[in-house]
Amino acid sequence: MVHHTIATSTTSASKASSKISPMKFRLLRLVTTALIVGTLVACSTRPPAPTDAPAATTAPPPPPFATVPAAPAAAVPGTLAQPKSRWVPVSWDELPGFEQDSTTEAWNAWIKNCERPAPAFAPLCGDVRRLSIGTPDEQRAWMRARLQPYRVEAPGGNADGLLTAYYEPYLDAARVPGNGYTVPLYRPPATLGARKPWYTRQQIESSPEAQAQLAGRVIGWVRDPVEAMVLHIQGSGRLRMLESDGTTSLVRVAFAGTNDQPYMSVGRWLLDQGLVRDATWPGIRAWTLQNPGRVNEMLWANPRYVFFREEPLGALDAGFGPKGAQGVALTPGRSIAVDRQSIPYGTPVWLASTGPTTQLQRLVMAQDTGSAILGAVRADYFTGWGPEAGDIAGRLKQALRLWVLWPR
Template identity: 75%
Template sequence: MVHQTISASTTSASNASSKISPMKLTLLRLVMTALIVGTLAACSTAPAPSPARPGAIPVPSTPGDTAMPGDTGPLPPAMVQPKSRWVPVRWAELPGFADDALHEAWNAWIKGCERPAPAFAPLCSEVRQLSIASADEQRAWMVRRLQPYRVEAVDGNAEGLLTSYYEPMIDAARQPGNGYTVPVYGLPAGHGARKPWFTRQQIDTLPEAQAALQGRAIAWLRDPVESMVLHIQGSGRLQIIEADGRITTARVAYAGTNDQPYQSVGRWLLDQGATRDATWPGIRAWLAQNPQRTNELLWSNPRYVFFREEPLSPLDAQFGPRGAQGVPLTPGRSIAVDRQSIPYGTPVWLASKGPQVSMQRLVMAQDTGSAIVGAVRADYFAGWGAEAGELAGRLKQGLRLWALWPR
């Protein structure tokens, strides 16, 4: 409609030009030019974004004035993963990209380059060189070398779920006794010959299962709930009282499972109508009021995790355990993902806003978990200790993800 109006106006001006003086003609042309420019400017103005759904993470609808230098040229086609669809976007869509302290994520990226995904191996020499670069230099390199893709479910839904995990720090003893009665087991004899292996309840009660685990205890804990937390997190740091009274610190890392399905103890409590707070603080509060039902709660999750002991050098202590990618996790910059949505080793832009924390940052897809399933799904590695545990126990909020793939 607007272009038709512009065309009719310019034709009328041309026909009338032979009937007016040169001075009036010049003035009329100036007026008409101004009208045309104003109309074109109105045509090029982006429409106002539609109101976001409550709780949705705001994302710029067009690059506009926030376009990153060097982010030009046509966008590539969409990419399809087994469980997700990646839609190419401009860097301006990534909320907070201009403000992130990228050097914090660079340590995680360099760790990822110890076992890079094939697509990223050619970039690793440049990643290492940029470890001492400024954030602006790192940002410019990312814009030049990587293409952001918005991660969506196959039905086009770009919103998902963010949770968190951590490395608990637990007191332990090398030998049972003095209140230390809950074993942390290594792999049982003949593991893998029988799948699935015994359930958690059977491991605790059947002589056949206990015989296979004879002599396999790495250490002993005091609290069965701490043991469950260790199993759910998949690794932990133990401060172990040795037989000679010395206290050593070691990491116990995931070694395998009994291949039974994972069931959430929080979901079990909700289904029982026992609580409305299925966070770990809520679960502990319920157990404090119902200690006689501890085994019933624990046995509701048939999955059992076996561990291996790893030394914890001062350098190792600065990082988390090795994730599924095979590299140590970096607190605040490593995430667990569904590998059928995002391959291990992929840099990812994460945006989440909720009651526990708001974050917009570069992270690395370096781990997975049995409960981490879906296109837009991430488990955020918070680190270790009580503060990380508090965050991990409560974080459950909306999420958006952008995979950053080599151009």
Template identity: 65%
Template sequence: MVHQTMKMNTTMASMASRKRASMGQVPWRAWTALAAIVGSMAACTSVPLGPPSAPVSAAPGAAAADAGAPLPPALALPRARWQPVRWSELPGWGEDALHEAWNAWLKNCERPPSVIAPLCPQARQLSIASGEEQAAWMMRNLQPYRVETLQGGDEGLLTGYYEPLLDATRQPDATHTVPLYRPPAMARRPWYTRQEIESLPEARAALRGREIAWLSDPVDALVLQIQGSGRLRVTEPDGTQKLVRLAFAGSNEQPYRSIGTALLQQGAVRDASWPGIRAWLVQNPQRASELLWSNPRYVFFREEPLADFDAGFGPRGAQGVALTPGRSIAVDKDSIPYGTPVWLASSGPAVQLRRLVFAQDTGSAITGAVRADYFTGWGPEAGELAGRLKQPLHLWVLWPRS
């Protein structure tokens, strides 16, 4: 899934960012494996806010072995430096309910990177193991590396994203007048802007017959396009309803611009949260199109069935596996390859997080070494958390030992 990030905060994302890595520090075998991965990658649930329900402690034997083993050299990627550390340096290690992350491990093993694949048979066997056994296995097989910028900074930014859950109709009616489209045939790139799509006859003609469903609120459509996917309760022509997923299928390739930032720059609002934006639109309905058109990017979708077996997971991320609420993050793939287990630590006004997650997605606003977008799930509660998430971040990749 490809998404943009628009926060419910008064300022938009800006990443904070300490030692320079040299390629000579990287052992040949480790770098070859790492570079292969990076090269190939180039080719109504919400996350609980409280502490983990069943903390685990790492096995004493594994902890002792970790304390005495020599650390490997640092690793360098195009946009990041990985600095080796002890497991004891991971804040909160031993407190996460690892069994709650194991479904994400199993999803990760559906399309694992080549370096992770040898661990997958054991990871599957450990799906019914205790948290202590899972922690000890990870400590034996994985080496933690603190993620830093190439300049040495190790603090970045955590934001969140989610799947909106919206009501829709299969055919337009008096209230449902906002279409969601499948991708058109594009004779030019970039294609028409949002304003042109909604106003030029030739653009409308190119999209005729490609409507998937209709919403009642153009702001809901914009939110869905920003998040990159969502769930629809669709009313069919015969009156029946069904739940479907809309997944990202392409865009008009125009740049993304935040409508919240546009309002802030105009001095129109002090609160650029979605509630603040909606309140401004209620007071200024005649300027709604002008505001929405300030973001020229337009996203197209494909419809996917939402079966019982996958309803507990999110859409497929850029790795090609279904995202797990609270355990999947979007990253910059030039800093952290898809499929990498990651230890995430972030404390802020929205939530405290110290947990195992997996790098399984990307986003156009997710760039830089210490940068992640946290998948919170779907529906209003997940949206509320995702909208509040904008806080400091530290990351540690958990890389197979050589």
């Protein structure tokens, strides 16, 4: 997945979260149409999933961190640390909203964790699966008994951080170009690894040499070059594909690599050129409509280009997002991307974030990463797919606190 800047539109789709207030959004549902909404949050292409997790141990090992050396007059007994964060043990009462969260909504994400569990959590997966039909009170009681909450802080002790969001665009596409479908989505070229960095976005779209190396690599065609770039930015998407025989199928395109060129924000380019004062999506979209002859110039300001692989999207897959860096499918509203040097993949996390219109207090799972998701208290919240998911992802940028829940 990728998330750096901007995005555009289409139609209606899944809801992003069930407990965002005061907006009071409904639970995410699978749908058939979409809207791509942009964000100026700088994020980046998500890497391929790692190899299989190590075999489960018979008992949870201690967290893979060293105990923080005693600090003068300030050390909290049991504080743990890793390169970019320290974990301070706290009581369950410190977690805001813990008694109110519908934890059953998070259990699907936890069961996904158990497909590739971190060694410390593998022994808990039998209980996790049994509790999938438990009540929130039963699930909370089990967590209190088996897990210890730790407040996540920067090494210097700052517990305040930043929450942003990302989502999965949903576009109409066609196997055969024509009838408005003119923008290709490519599989990686055979020469991608032999030349680093590979051609820039501008060269890929205009150089005969680059075009020759991409011959036969098209997955499908979309209508709008800006929407295609948004798909590159988010790193994964859903396509309602018009097949060559006239039938329609639903497929996912997942991240398969980049041209190894640097990412540049087109919103930042517009601001730096003095072309807009408003680099939100409405401002960017208004500029593209008023300046159609300069759209390529804007897009080419970002030399990074993303290549995809096609994945089937069956009924069982359609209710989940793409696979994150942990190697498991993301759950809308319950999966986050983190800095893995602060929080290991597969860790349950209590998230609390409040902004002008959005309040989130909920159990989530650390299942993904992004090269711009850096720091101790930093998370990117997966909102799902469709217009509401895109709307939330486009505007969510607010204060954050995190607590990891680690086996006792």
